[in-house]
Amino acid sequence: MTEYILCLILFCVGLYAIMIKRNLIKIIIGLCIMEYSVNLFFTLIGYKHGGIVPIFSSLDETPARMVDPIPQALILTAIVIGLAVTCLIVAIALKIYEKYKTYDIREITRLKG
Amino acid sequence: MLQIQILIVFMIIAAVIAVESVDLLGAVVSVGAVGLGLSIAFLFLQAPDLAIVQLVVEILSLIILIRAVGIKNGASAVRERRFIGTSAVVICLGIFLIFAYKSLLEIPRFGSPIIGVAGRYLMQSLKETGAANVVTSIILDYRALDTLGEATVLFTAVIGVLAVVRKIGRKSKE
Structure with a gap:
């Protein structure tokens, strides 16, 4: 239970950065x-107490003791997509810097041209 | 598990430093600390595939972020002083945490997951797919269409980056 709460606090730190910061880089970091x-x-969520890695290193390993493999498979996909999204955001931020010469979101008001 | 709690507290401290630091390069390095702590946490949570992928992805995104921060002047000259906005956001986040705690009481406790279809995968995957790694057999066999969708998203993002940063074909204004 403590682990879940700490994880949510980490989420809240990122959400705080997105909502309150005015620097584009800080928003990307959040x-x-x-x-x-x-x-x-x-x-x-997928962890089991005393669980082992879901890899068969020998034939006599018991599958009942392994941790849940499905969240791991889904997160493996999500991590790579996160990298692609970060790439795209940084490219857009660099383009904005090229046009406005600043990362301050209050200065980015001229949406046309 | 005490190790996981210590690691998450370390990640929270690094995240706060990353958010509140004035120096942007220091902030990016702190994000790197968060990501590497996450990689070690994956190792403790018995997910070595995730740890390896997280390490590689973390280094790549660090390089990309440093490219964005490496601009010399004016990158970090953004003043942040707002008392009312900050306090309102902190109150909202507190309400969010209270409701999140209420809903966390409903899901299974840490360390005792509901293993539904994964139980069948664990029992049968060695026989059905011949792969020793159950995670790989799920990604590339049982849920291969998911992975196809992931590749689609990846290439769409690459096309987006190319369209944003291209120089050729863009009309130059005199």
């Missing part, structure tokens, strides 16, 4: 932190 905390939360 998005990264939220993504990490959600990945961690899914893996925490």
Whole structure:
């Protein structure tokens, strides 16, 4: 239970950065932190006390003791997609910097042209 | 598990430093600390595949973020002083945490998951797919269409990056 609460606090730190910060880089950092905390939360849900890795290293291993493999498979997909999303956001932020010469979101008001 | 709790507390401290630091390069390095802590947490949670992928992805995204921060002047010259907005957001996050605690009481406790279809995968995957790694057999065999969708999203993002950063074909304004 404590693990879940701590994970949610990590999520809240990222959400705080997105809602309150005016620097585009800080907003991207907040998005990264939220993504990490959600990945961690899914893996925490799949953990079993005294569990072992879901890999058969020998034939006499008992599958009943292994941790839940499905959250791990889904998160493996989500991590890679997170990298692609970070790439796209940083590219857009660099384009904005090229046009406005600042990362301050209050200065980015000229949406036309 | 005490190790996991210590690691998550470390990640929270690094995240707070990343959010509140004035120096943008220091903030990006702190995000790297969060990601590497997450990688070690995956190892403790018996997910070595995730730990390896997280390590590689973390290093790549760190390089990309440093490219964005590496601009010399004016990158970190953004003043952040708002008392009313900050306190309102903190109150909202407190309400969110209270409701999240209420709903966390409903899901299974930490360390005792409901293993539904995964039980069948664990029992049968070695026989049906021949893969020793159950996670890989799920990704590439049972749920291969998911992985196809992931590749689609990845290439869509690459096309988006190319469309945003391209120089050729863009009309230059005099």
